[in-house]
Amino acid sequence: MSVSNPTLITFVIYIAAMVLIGFMAYRSTNNLSDYILGGRSLGSVVTALSAGASDMSGWLLMGLPGAIYMSGLSESWIAIGLIVGAYLNWLFVAGRLRVQTEHNGDALTLPDYFSSRFEDKSGLLRIISAVVILVFFTIYCASGIVAGARLFESTFGMSYETALWAGAAATIAYTFVGGFLAVSWTDTVQATLMIFALILTPIIVLLATGGVDTTFLAIEAKNPDNFNMLKNTTFIGIISLMGWGLGYFGQPHILARFMAADSVKSIAKARRISMTWMILCLGGTVAVGFFGIAYFSAHPEVAGPVTENHERVFIELAKLLFNPWIAGVLLSAILAAVMSTLSCQLLVCSSALTEDFYKTFLRKTASQVELVWVGRAMVLLVALVAIGLAANPNNRVLGLVSYAWAGFGAAFGPVVLISVIWKGMTRNGALAGILVGAITVIVWKHFELLGLYEIIPGFIFASLAIYVVSKMGAPTAGMVERFDAAEKDYNLNK
Template structure:
């Protein structure tokens, strides 16, 4: 392949721009709070788009279009569930979490928040939540590595192993350099690029076919039931797809965006921006896979790659239909989706290792300068582990994401919701819910997956029940814990009243 064609030049230029943003953010990073939470300075626009971009990883442009291409619109139930879950997360969790984490000793991480919220003097909750984050983020980061490797493999004609290392280095570089500010600023740019690509690609594919009636006939010929959202799916399958929405309440890389907002007053505007962006992006991803069925039915001689791996449908349509210069920009959207999510996940893992383990147990008096550099080293360590997990070239992006998404949703989702809404919740209840949620996901995935029910459903339900039962069985929380909770609620109510 000619490595100096317009597509490659545009693609490489995009990577250079991202690294330059990281270098600029490096100058604005003065302490560890800046490095992992941006000094709680994000406005509505950046909060919304960075939350969206960190949420929508490579699965948005690869996994979801691939699932739609392979099966049809029945796979779109995932998108419906995600939209409902994201809206509820913005409505119920975002503002309260912003206030509670600040009142709770200015907590910078979720384990830090849990420790302060429940006065965990033994730090058991901190350790367990840190372990959950590290285990499931290692899997989640691996999914990003796989998606990035597939992209570099496709564009540069590299072997999977070489593509894996190069794509990983592109992300690691600006995370290590610029930290949270670099991630947030690049996410805002990347969110714009993603929505541009996801709206343009299906429109251009539709134009290439040229006739809506012909498009419908081609899809009917290729996948007779692809146009029905109910075709070929059971009630259990719909429930499992919709249940993806439950995962939002427990995703650390999304929740940290709420914590970093400059104030509660930014949240309502951010919700409107973020949800509009999300609906358009998910609609575009579904349209790419759906219209792609018709296009490759019309051009079967070009369908070999997508038949072998449906997750490449977006990439193949882009390379075939677009001018090489435009194709470079559109394909960079896949990398932006991968980089935005992967970068935030790496930073959350790094902050957990640094703030919740290194500082909490080994170096309580570590300087801010030391913590920043330890954080950078931890980014490298987690990245290497994710690369090792991603080294299987048969890995599927959507499958890896589904496992990690369920793990976080079940372990942290009920814990986050009840910790923000129920003052009677206890430390033992929190610990029980986290463990039950995580263990249920792992056991269900490895022993009962054949049932067909997405593991987040039993994990979330059992976690929720465990928290309530164990909390009610034990003594009520100490008065100072209740006082801090009520103080947080008063601050939240006052801020919302002043909107």
């Protein structure tokens, strides 16, 4: 193994704790609603931290610090875009979606919500949206498994094949056993671990490089453009990075946290907690990469691994600057980031297969116990498919994360956002939005038009399609009545 035993012991303790939480959640899982949405019982703290942790995957501690280390502050536009997008999602969607799903058949999944909200008797909305979820999330799950495998491979010197199963096994175990409650409770622990790592590490790096003034001088000496937010950027490039924020409106694993909140009253407090957590984490991530420039400039003899792969900057700083026991805790934060997102994605896929296919089309009379066990079986099925996709690390699965984010953001984002703020939206408008958003992302990505991130045209064209097609028809009286009742409920309780 490439690091000392304390790091391995810390990893084992951490993974064991996550699995234990899964078994604790098992005792509170009695029906499908418990398994998929935790019985809508999440308080504001768990809602906030779970939403944050499910969003921030391994890129938070590997990809983004590496980009900042290589290019300086010009790579931080993506962090600004994500903060703005997340805040607007909490402000406009979170509380309204919580109420709308309850008023529309107590919907447990996004396809379930779309079907009830727009009175889709044909099942077409449910099928198309569930297929979009399964396709994009299976790829997303595979990317998470690859990231976990890379962490185990580089930290413990395992073969890629062994690391693949080691990284995935614990996440599959607690998601399989405990469902949504396990995922949400573990997310809360993982979010705490991530923020601890991202506040402590840049402070210690700053002290190791001689304080703020010395560090900034060293960064400037390396390349003055490291401080230039506009270095090597174009208007389209900045807009593309900021455009990542649009993706929040359509991410099923994040929206599920809003749907699972115990009440609308919890949302405002959860928003404040979540945004504080997110800003601190992203600030810490940028600082790790930025201060890392100064540290490795002063210590070129240990810069080899980072020079070879800049995404290792956090890993190497943790190993070089901390006691092995503390390093183990900090490196566990990377595993936490990977596990928290992967577990949410597995559960959303399981929910789509169980609620939107099995229960709706195959076994309408299935008991709650049967549905919970089908949900668990679907977690295993999706995980095995994802592991199969991840088995060859040369598949470039990680490169598809931005594609999947854009797919969800454009296909679901406008539909979710407009459905909770405009009662004039129709079923055909929703269908048009999903199809136009998804197709635009695929076509735009294929032709790489204008160098613009595909989520931006996808979101714009989907929104226009929803408005134009909805104006060609009219919502039913029942749709308007439920919308008005939910909006009234929201305004009374927010």
